Amino acid sequence: MRRLTIAAAALLLTACGQPAEKASTEATAATAAEETGTATATAIRRDDQRNAYFGDLHVHTMYSFDAYVFGTRTDPNDAYAFAKGGVIKHATGRDLQLSTPLDFEAVTDHATYLGMLPAMFDDTTGVYNHPMAKSIREAFRNRDRSAFSAMLPYIGGQVENDDLLDKTVVGNTWNKVAQAAEANYEPGKFTTFIGYEYTSSGPEMENLHRNVIFAGSGHADMPFTRLDSTNPEDLWDWMDAQRAAGNEVLAIPHNSNGSNGMMFQDTTFDGGAMDAGYADQRMRNEPVVEVTQVKGTSDTHPLLSPNDEWADFEIMNYRIASTLPSQAPGSYVRDAYLRGLAMEAEKGFNPYRFGLIGSSDTHNSAGSFDDDNYWSKTGLLDATPQQRGSVPMDKPGTNGEEYADSVNRFWGASGLAGVWAESNTREDIFAALQRKETFATTGPHMKVRFFAGLSLPEDMATRADAVEQGYAAGVPMGGDLLGQGTTPPAFFAWASRDANSKPLQRLQIIKGWVSGSETHEKVYDVACAGGAAVDPATHRCPANGAMVELATCATNDDTGAAELSARWTDPDFQAGERAFYYVRALENPSCRWSTWDALRAGVAPRPDLPTTIQERAWSSPIWYVPAAGDAG
Numbered sequence: 001m002r003r004l005t006i007a008a009a010a011l012l013l014t015a016c017g018q019p020a021e022k023a024s025t026e027a028t029a030a031t032a033a034e035e036t037g038t039a040t041a042t043a044i045r046r047d048d049q050r051n052a053y054f055g056d057l058h059v060h061t062m063y064s065f066d067a068y069v070f071g072t073r074t075d076p077n078d079a080y081a082f083a084k085g086g087v088i089k090h091a092t093g094r095d096l097q098l099s100t101p102l103d104f105e106a107v108t109d110h111a112t113y114l115g116m117l118p119a120m121f122d123d124t125t126g127v128y129n130h131p132m133a134k135s136i137r138e139a140f141r142n143r144d145r146s147a148f149s150a151m152l153p154y155i156g157g158q159v160e161n162d163d164l165l166d167k168t169v170v171g172n173t174w175n176k177v178a179q180a181a182e183a184n185y186e187p188g189k190f191t192t193f194i195g196y197e198y199t200s201s202g203p204e205m206e207n208l209h210r211n212v213i214f215a216g217s218g219h220a221d222m223p224f225t226r227l228d229s230t231n232p233e234d235l236w237d238w239m240d241a242q243r244a245a246g247n248e249v250l251a252i253p254h255n256s257n258g259s260n261g262m263m264f265q266d267t268t269f270d271g272g273a274m275d276a277g278y279a280d281q282r283m284r285n286e287p288v289v290e291v292t293q294v295k296g297t298s299d300t301h302p303l304l305s306p307n308d309e310w311a312d313f314e315i316m317n318y319r320i321a322s323t324l325p326s327q328a329p330g331s332y333v334r335d336a337y338l339r340g341l342a343m344e345a346e347k348g349f350n351p352y353r354f355g356l357i358g359s360s361d362t363h364n365s366a367g368s369f370d371d372d373n374y375w376s377k378t379g380l381l382d383a384t385p386q387q388r389g390s391v392p393m394d395k396p397g398t399n400g401e402e403y404a405d406s407v408n409r410f411w412g413a414s415g416l417a418g419v420w421a422e423s424n425t426r427e428d429i430f431a432a433l434q435r436k437e438t439f440a441t442t443g444p445h446m447k448v449r450f451f452a453g454l455s456l457p458e459d460m461a462t463r464a465d466a467v468e469q470g471y472a473a474g475v476p477m478g479g480d481l482l483g484q485g486t487t488p489p490a491f492f493a494w495a496s497r498d499a500n501s502k503p504l505q506r507l508q509i510i511k512g513w514v515s516g517s518e519t520h521e522k523v524y525d526v527a528c529a530g531g532a533a534v535d536p537a538t539h540r541c542p543a544n545g546a547m548v549e550l551a552t553c554a555t556n557d558d559t560g561a562a563e564l565s566a567r568w569t570d571p572d573f574q575a576g577e578r579a580f581y582y583v584r585a586l587e588n589p590s591c592r593w594s595t596w597d598a599l600r601a602g603v604a605p606r607p608d609l610p611t612t613i614q615e616r617a618w619s620s621p622i623w624y625v626p627a628a629g630d631a632g
Contacts, residue, residue, distance in 0.1 A: 057213060064114075072365060080105060257331050294368070345517075439617055454481070578623075
């Protein structure tokens with residue numbers, strides 16, 4: 001194994017303007033108000049056709065061991081203030097503020113050693129005088145990161161009779177996390193969730209992290225951490241027990257791209273055979289997966305999807321907190337969907353029938369979602385363009401290298417969780433997560449809807465009541481469509497742009513299916529900017545002339561669309577084949593953050609990095625289930 005960097009090793013551990021809207025109904029928010037203990041019961045407008053809400057369910061503050069090491073000194077209350085549109089401070093002292101406030105958020109600090117680093121600097125705590133605490137403080141004074149390596153065995157649970165961990169500190173910090181969520185919950189306006197990160201890993205830095213999110217005020221007395229078990233299946237047992245005790249909860253896997261194939265493998269954690277019970281428990285506890293965040297995108301990989309021209313997007317080929325390569329099979333969600341279909345066809349169960357969200361994984365208490373205003377993730381360690389490898393260093397490295405050899409250069413300004421919910425309350429947003437009516441974006445507030453049905457009207461794409469028809473005659477994203485003989489399903493896909501980002505270039509439907517013993521995938525363009533027709537032979541839109549002037553990052557935004565929609569039928573449909581379908585919406589190209597760094601520094605963009613990106617959104621899939629007797 002290559003030597004880990006010390007900083008990295010710490011990681012071991014809106015009504016949418018859609019085609020149709022129905023009159024909203026009124027309901028009281030008494031339940032939500034009672035949950036907070038502070039909110040006043042008021043009338044919350046609930047829309048039975050649901051609105052799009054955007055949030056971040058992966059946020060670290062000073063209570064995370066690594067974030068504190070990175071210089072972050074903002075807490076959960078600061079994180080929520082930022083999410084609401086306020087200004088907070090970066091570790092360098094610069095102001096951080098969102099261009100568009102969020103609708104919901106969860107602070108998810110690492111539960112392992114939660115709050116212990118701040119305690120080591122607090123002379124009123126019992127841990128202050130521990131030799132390790134003294135070493136850490138000395139390291140901060142001398143700006144010597146090497147001292148932190150001595151803590152890694154503690155964080156990894158490799159120290160017997162650990163006398164550094166103070167569970168009273170952890171419990172008190174956990175209470176502060178919960179109290180901040182309660183204090184900042186504003187039903188109907190801004191929703192918070194009590195949560196934390198479970199930082200499991202495989203034997204060689206394979207990432208198996210999950211964010212654990214509680215539905216309401218009820219939560220565990222103490223988090224379940226990697227110090228309890230590194231086996232995610234033990235986490236699910238604990239979650240089932242929490243649920244039985246009245247604390248509804250779910251977990252969200254993230255950075256599967258860094259799992260080296262372990263996140264979506266064909267066996268259990270310990271290498272045993274999966275069965276229907278395993279699949280049921282996994283889907284009960286993990287209904288959605290984080291497909292995009294600062295450490296890359298986990299939709300698919302060029303090695304897995306060689307015929308997908310857009311597969312090579314913000315790819316990070318390393319395991320988390322290392323420079324070890326991460327194998328693609330078993331690490332990306334499209335591959336997981338295909339594996340799940342194959343298991344279902346052969347064995348009758350599918351452990352990978354999950355929806356999609358995005359989130360940031362910021363360790364600055366503040367997600368960085370805009371490429372033209374990017375502050376990366378790890379505080380003092382990647383605060384400058386030189387540190388993150390986007391512009392030349394002030395002087396050559398020890399081997400004459402021009403740029404810092406940092407994995408940070410593969411990171412991106414991503415991502416956001418989107419949900420379709422009746423209102424901006426805990427109960428409605430959590431219910432959307434459970435039923436997988438969710439979508440992910442790489443940062444822009446673009447909206448995506450997706451329905452499938454056997455009798456969707458032919459004019460769905462132009463109807464004023466398209467969404468009402470979608471719910472009445474079909475199923476939304478996250479659902480199963482049950483086949484009826486040879487009747488082909490129809491799909492309604494819709495997306496709208498973020499007015500503060502680039503216009504849309506194309507709307508796509510991605511299909512995966514099982515034919516015999518083989519799995520297949522295909523990408524279909526279904527709507528094109530400018531009303532252009534899709535080529536029926538290639539299933540591709542023509543080029544729309546979108547351009548980026550790299551000298552200024554200027555774009556010709558008149559070539560894109562504010563909204564795209566289509567009613568589509570699968571030209572390759574076979575009634576007996578299990579399949580999944582999901583939407584991908586692509587913006588026109590724009591400058592990547594590394595190009596913005598270079599532009600501001602007055603240098604050419606780094607030649608081995610992409611100069612532009614196409615921001616995008618993904619819907620959760622709809623699964624087509626053949627009628628009984630039809631499936632092969």
